[in-house]
Amino acid sequence: MTLRRKFILALVGMVVFMAVIAGGISLFSFNKLLDRSVSYIQQGLATQWEIALISYYEKNGSWEGVQSQIQTMLHDPDSKGSPPRGNLRIWIFDTAYKATAGAEPEIGKSIADIPNGAEIRSKLVPLQVNSQTIGYFFLEDNFLTRSDFFSRTLVSSIMRAMLISMFVTLLVALLLGIILTRRMTEPLKQLTQAVTSVGQGQLSIRINPEEKGGGDIKALTEAFNEMTVKLAQYEEIRSNMVADIAHELRTPLTVISGKLESIQEGVAAASPETILPIQDEVIRMTRLVRDLQQLTLAEAGKLPLYIQEIDIRNMILRILDHFAIALEEKNLRIEITGESLPVYGDPDRLTQVFVNLIDNAIRHSREGGFLRINFKLEFRDKNDTEEKRLSIGITDSGEGIPETDLSRVFDRFYRVDTARDRNSGGTGLGLAIAREFIRAHGGDLTVSSRLSEGCCFTVWLRVKNNINS
Template sequence: MNVRWCIGDKLFGAMAVLVLFVTVGYYGATQGYLKNRFEDYFKEKTTELFEIYYKEHKNSWEGVEEMKISDELELRNPDQREIALLSPDGNILFFRGSGDPGSLIQQGKLNTVMVNGTTVGTIYVDRWESTEDYLLMKYVLDSMHTSSFRVPVYTGIVALLLGLWLTKKLTQPLKRLIPAIQKIAVGELHTRIPVTTRDEFGKVTEALNHMAQQLFRAEEVRKNLTADVAHELRTPLSIIQCHMEMIQEGGRDIPPETLLPIQDEVIRLSKLVDDLHQLTLAEAGKLQLDRSPTDLVPLLDRIIDMLKPEAEERHIDIVRSHPAQKLNAFVDPNRITQVFYNLLVNAMRYTSSGGRISIRITDSSHDESHFASVSIADTGVGIASEQLPFLFDRFYRVEESRSRHTGGMGLGLAIAKEFVEAHRGFISVQSEVGRGTQFTVYLPCA
């Protein structure tokens, strides 16, 4: 079904129901209001006749029993209207009608006669209106019946025209979005929709553009991942195949030194497969963690001791600072050891001889949560700002041309990020070309 007609039908139906409710409410409220206003008017009009009589007879009811109210009152049947006037002490001064004054008084339809702020009598009436008044009221109320049919017709026409206009207004942005959504659905992820408004449709357009960008980025990552995995596997497999062919062609005993390159490549392949497996588990939220309160100071000292021989050989100073009080993080020590090991190895890789790596342990608060933060800053070459958003992607390398033996496989930072987030922490990076890079890891305190 066409979007415009689908929304138009619903909108017109809603407006039709609204028109019906408004019409019924208008008719009922108007009828009741007019009846009350007519009754109040007739009541005051009848009361005013007695007030005038009282004043004209020098504030006395003398002779009131012979009072002529009006000619039109006599035109009505006596049983259709009854009027009684009682003095302040309850005596009946005036009565017109065929019934019993007692039954009229019991009906309770009364109004007081006030002269100069003093009650001089009470009027009891069965019907306040005269014949002429009754005909006038009947004419006005009957005309309301005709109007009650005209109002919904005119209002319905206006609602239809307004509904058509609103439908066109509301569906125009949707009609512009649907072709773009269909393109994205069939894989044209480069599609972008111009944002022309700042209302809800504008926000939806921005969300669709962001979604398309993320899908495009995910598709590029998938393609690059496939290519990178193939590249990482091709080199060691080629080396193994070459050595195996040489062994087969030699037809002699195999010395141990011939098997060492094969063993190195097998170890490299095993590490690649294991890293990919761990990374996939972390991204899927299925990484097993054995968390416990852990003092980060001795944990980092053990990693530094592991890397100290290489650091001394390259004349790189590793300096660590920590607060005086003990700071425990609620982590899996083995997983976090791998995180800091990857970050320190990465820092040493890009720090030249005579450089410095500073490790600083502090506590911090973010969003009302308490974290233990560990910053690892080097004095290396630094990273360009446009490369920082992709630094934690799989197989991403700042230097595309560097050797796989010196530059690693591009999984260390991705693993570090996923492991930290698996602990409900987060990691950030700051860098400046020529001055160095700083990674900061935030882990929940115990």
């Protein structure tokens, strides 16, 4: 069932439910009000008869002739001062419970000899003059029966009116439901169509949120547009990665294929000199596959780390010793500033990161320049707690990185220096791997640069024992 139909059914159900509740409350209140009215009228009628009968007794000094007076009060429309009349049944008894007025055959009989006498006696109302009981009277009115008929008639009228109003309300609710749901679900329908198109590979689909109203629908369309942009980016990265991997593997495979064909055709002998280039290309492909595997593990958060306390300053000094010859060839001046603190991390992974960063800095520094390494302890607020971080800045004296390339230096297979290709030993994965390794330690790796002034890669590492906290 579609969302539109569900909404319409829910609206109709709510209207019916509210109508039933409102009708029930109205009928209950009406019956209560009618009962109170009947009781009030009956009480008033009894009071008027009581006053009239007491007045008659005071005037005549006895109940003699009261039967005739009652008949006159009941049937003479011109009688003045008489209580409301109608189809009444009245009994008057003296103090000895002897009927003095009422049904003709029973006048003069004791109340015990009258049919339903016990019931009548239980409902007798005493008549008193000067606090002395002068008799009793019983009043039975068919007003209750008439009021029941009136109540049923009125209830039937109310029910008919309620059914008619409910029918009209349902028609209005259906009309409004169709209009409202069309306006509300049209953006969702378009979103559904757009999602279907994205599922079919059309990642260029965009929805203008301004045309879809505000609130949740606008937020949903903005989230959808953001999702399609990211999907397009990921698809581009995936396509580029596949193309880059194929490109990286094409050259070594071509070299290996050519050498093997030469050996098979007898053009070249299977000598160490012929096999050596094949081995070099195999080593290059092995390195590429290894780098891709490490990068994938790091991005998935599954990179194995063997954490221990590391003197990061001594580690970097040892790495610089390994590059002593390269530093001497370029006549680079080493500048180490700031104070360091021990960090907790995987020494092999961090060594790989700093080897890559220092190697890049040496390669791109001009002869006679410098290589500056700066240690700095920083503090930052994270989740209302103060966190220590050690920043290690590695600055070279090269030409720098163009601003247009800064955002891509950590992409896979991306090389700022196009002259430095795979034949010089690089796969274009070093910086991407370095950043993911640092992030696996709970830190970060950033770059800043100015043309002709060199660039600076900054590593942030947390000075904590638990890198996952």
